[in-house]
Amino acid sequence: MKRSLSSFARRACATLAIGAVVALGACSSSAPLFLSDGRATTLVQCPAGSDSCSQQANASCGGAFDVVRQSTENGTLNLIYACRAK
Structure with a gap:
């Protein structure tokens, strides 16, 4: 019984870890x-x-x-810029 429980726990952790990686990847891939x-x-x-x-x-x-857009929110400056062509 103890052996099957630890095997189940490892599979559950692996599944959660894979799910977390997929979720984070989706958020940062714009x-x-x-x-x-x-x-x-x-x-x-x-x-x-x-x-x-x-x-x-x-x-x-x-x-x-070149500054494309600039805004300030909650004490943070957000600057969107584009490099000029060389």
């Missing part, structure tokens, strides 16, 4: 958004009032970038 000119956009979030978002965009693009 397609990137592109501008009409084909450039990919990126979202960064940082504390409102800091220049961290601009620094991240600048570093990611290797220089110039």
Whole structure:
């Protein structure tokens, strides 16, 4: 009896783990958004009032970038940007 119970528990844990991986994968697998000119956009979030978002965009693009949309919510700055063509 003890042996079959532990086997059941292992199968149940494995099933839950696989289900969790599938569920998390579905949540994070959204397609990137592109501008009409084909450039990919990126979202960064940082504390409102800091220049961290601009620094991240600048570093990611290797220089110039265009702000597509910017908003502040609950003390967090949301910046969507696209790198300028080189």
